[in-house]
Amino acid sequence: MTGGSQHRQAEAGKRYDVFHTDCLARDVVDHVTSRWGIWVLISLRSNSLRFYELRESIQGISEKMLAQTLRALVQDGLVWRTVEPTTPPQVTYGLTEFGQDVGEPLTELFDRITRRLSAPGAG
């Protein structure tokens, strides 16, 4: 990730027309709907998970992309992160209120898709 971006605040210059490239929300939507973002968010809906638990539950994701995706989501305020200073370290991720807010329609989205594709005569 390009880094540096902290918690995103409403900037005066930015618009809220998501269809506009210069839109604040578009960045967040891009993260949420990024290749791995959606799966991370959905994974964390039921309960908080450790790094390796996430890695194992999301088939095909690399550690690099998991870390990168998590960082973006944390920066966007969708995911929180706690570090237990044990040995070995223990890092846990979970959804913030905002994250849960976003996770709901996301789950609904893929539920509907799954339901549709499993339905007899579909596709």
Next chain:
Amino acid sequence: MTGGSQHRQAEAGKRYDVFHTDCLARDVVDHVTSRWGIWVLISLRSNSLRFYELRESIQGISEKMLAQTLRALVQDGLVWRTVEPTTPPQVTYGLTEFGQDVGEPLTELFDRITRRLSAPGAG
């Protein structure tokens, strides 16, 4: 990504099958949450649109990507396409029932994000 065609059952509270690379729904989810897919679907929610109308409403999209995205969505059964054999040709796109079904949580998703980012003290 075109591998498996088996439909598996989702276990409540457990990992969903979509987390596996060989899941049918994953392809569709990938299309829906592709860079432009989400905007196309949201654009078409209110009413059907012509090709150039879509191009103009979604800032930053190229004709190639629009055509490509639309083709994928049509194949997935989310979008329908009609051609009026006039001169010049007139092609219209709209949401199928499935598309509307999917568009709803999608709109809800980005509504929540927008709302959150516009909220005072947000971020």
Next chain:
DNA sequence: CGGCATCCTCGATGATACTG
């Protein structure tokens, strides 16, 4: 265990030009 840094590949994306 968690997670950076580095290198490298490949495919998504974009620009351009052409067709019906």
Next chain:
DNA sequence: CAGTATCATCGAGGATGCCG
């Protein structure tokens, strides 16, 4: 208007290795 075809590129993403 609504595409399609071709080519160039850019960066997401994967593999590997090192560190606290």
